[in-house]
Amino acid sequence: DADVTQTPRNRITKTGKRIMLECSQTKGHDRMYWYRQDPGLGLRLIYYSFDVKDINKGEISDGYSVSRQAQAKFSLSLESAIPNQTALYFCATGRLDTDTQYFGPGTRLTVL
Amino acid sequence: AQSVTQPDIHITVSEGASLELRCNYSYGATPYLFWYVQSPGQGLQLLLKYFSGDTLVQGIKGFEAEFKRSQSSFNLRKPSVHWSDAAEYFCAVLGGYNKLIFGAGTRLAVHP
Numbered sequence: 001d002a003d004v005t006q007t008p009r010n011r012i013t014k015t016g017k018r019i020m021l022e023c024s025q026t027k028g029h030d031r032m033y034w035y036r037q038d039p040g041l042g043l044r045l046i047y048y049s050f051d052v053k054d055i056n057k058g059e060i061s062d063g064y065s066v067s068r069q070a071q072a073k074f075s076l077s078l079e080s081a082i083p084n085q086t087a088l089y090f091c092a093t094g095r096l097d098t099d100t101q102y103f104g105p106g107t108r109l110t111v112l
Numbered sequence: 113a114q115s116v117t118q119p120d121i122h123i124t125v126s127e128g129a130s131l132e133l134r135c136n137y138s139y140g141a142t143p144y145l146f147w148y149v150q151s152p153g154q155g156l157q158l159l160l161k162y163f164s165g166d167t168l169v170q171g172i173k174g175f176e177a178e179f180k181r182s183q184s185s186f187n188l189r190k191p192s193v194h195w196s197d198a199a200e201y202f203c204a205v206l207g208g209y210n211k212l213i214f215g216a217g218t219r220l221a222v223h224p
Contacts, residue, residue, distance in 0.1 A: 004155075031210065040121070042202060042214035043156075050209075058211065090155060092212075099144050099163065099206050103156040 003027045004104035006091050012110045019078040021107050023091030031094040032074035033101065034058075034066060036087040043090060049074055050096075081111040114139050114207045118215035125193050126223045133188040133218050135203030144206035145186040147177055150217075151199045159201075162186060173197070198222045 004025045013019055023032065030051050035043040035058075045058030047066040055066060063085060067075045078085055088108050092101040115138045125131055137143055144163050148156040160171025167179040177188045186203060203215045 033211075035212075035214075040216050042116075042118075042216045043204075043212070044214070045211050048209070048211065056209065092156075094210060099210060100146075100158060100161060101210075101212055102158070103148075105155040 004091060004093055004102055006089075006104040006107050008107060009105065010108045012112065013081055014112050015080075015082055017081050017111075019081050019109065021076045021089055021091075021109070023074045023076070023104055025072050025091075025093045025102075025104075027093050027095075027102060028071075029093035029095045029102075030071065031096070031101075032068065033092040033094070034064075034074070034076045035090045035092065036060065036085075037090060037106070038087050046076065046089075078109075078111075081109075083111045085109065086111045114205060114213050116203050116205050116213055116215035118201075118203055118218050120218045121216070122219045122221065124221040124223060127195050128192050131188075131190045131193045131197070131220070133201050133203075133220070135186045135188065135215060136184050137186060137203070137205045138184065139205050139207075143186075145177075145179060146204045146206070146212070147171065147175070147186070147188050148202045148204065149173075149199045150202065156202065159188070193220075193222055195222045195224060 033048045034046040049068045065077045091104040094101040117136045146161045147159040204212045
């Protein structure tokens with residue numbers, strides 16, 4: 001089984017809809033991250049969490065919110081989706097004593 | 113400001129040829145550097161990382177990278193490319209609060 005899973009893997013929605021992307025990990029890592037990938041821009045950090053009670057904004061957090069329901073779960077929400085949020089979204093995990101991050105398979109989101 | 117530049121958006125090589133993907137970073141302190149690979153429809157997989165010590169780092173799949181502080185570079189190399197190496201490659205530097213800062217990526221095509 002994959003260490004970092006994301007659901008759904010693909011989602012098409014309409015402008016104004018609320019969307020939740022979920023991430024679960026079995027690696028036992030404290031730290032979790034949400035990135036979005038756009039062609040020609042690489043990956044940019046949306047939110048990150050160092051533990052259940054610690055949530056921090058990344059460089060592009062506007063229009064997004066997150067919830068760290070448990071150490072193993074970190075959800076990303078788009079309260080009112082807009083077309084320029086069409087992107088590939090990645091969840092990643094990391095540990096306090098190592099600087100390596102491990103990525104999930106990604107969720108492709110299309111907002112019409 | 114911390115940043116990563118990958119000057120080549122697309123590179124095409126013949127199978128069996130050597131490969132070098134360029135990466136330049138901007139970071140005030142000693143950088144922690146990474147190379148990730150993203151195969152079509154897949155998440156990001158860590159190829160190798162540099163934290164300190166030997167400036168020539170060996171990774172998985174026969175890749176290596178050399179850290180050159182004087183040139184602010186961390187170029188990825190492989191002596192003989194295989195068709196399965198066709199993918200997108202991302203260079204990243206670890207910024208404050210363990211946030212990864214990614215380059216825009218280099219897409220590699222391999223001709224038979």
